[in-house]
Amino acid sequence: MAKLIWKITGYLGDKSIYERVVRKGALSQKAMVALLQRLASRHLSEDEVVSSSLKKDDRDYCSALEIRRNYGGRDALMTTGSGHYYTALVERAETKPPTRRPVRGRRSIA
Numbered sequence: 001m002a003k004l005i006w007k008i009t010g011y012l013g014d015k016s017i018y019e020r021v022v023r024k025g026a027l028s029q030k031a032m033v034a035l036l037q038r039l040a041s042r043h044l045s046e047d048e049v050v051s052s053s054l055k056k057d058d059r060d061y062c063s064a065l066e067i068r069r070n071y072g073g074r075d076a077l078m079t080t081g082s083g084h085y086y087t088a089l090v091e092r093a094e095t096k097p098p099t100r101r102p103v104r105g106r107r108s109i110a
Helices: 029-041 046-052
Strands: 004-012 016-024 067-069 076-079 085-090
Touching: 004 029, 016 085, 029 067, 029 076
Parallel strands: none
Antiparallel strands: 004 016, 004 085, 067 076, 076 085
């Protein structure tokens, strides 16, 4: 069975500026949402962080820390901020194929 990972990537515009992989079992989806919000908040002013924490129907609400979810196919989350943004994708862990060693001591039968 393939192991699953969260692949977290940070972007500035279309340029990748950060990448980290964690075991999927280490973070629930709810915890990953909070982690993405923490990463995104590093690029906001204090007022923007406060405004992003208000209820959506408040007149001072800012959507800079909202998270979009992919509801089709694989698990994917993305922050909605402009400029800097972060994604988290669930992927199969890359594994190296086993190394084949020559078997010694075998005799071929002719």
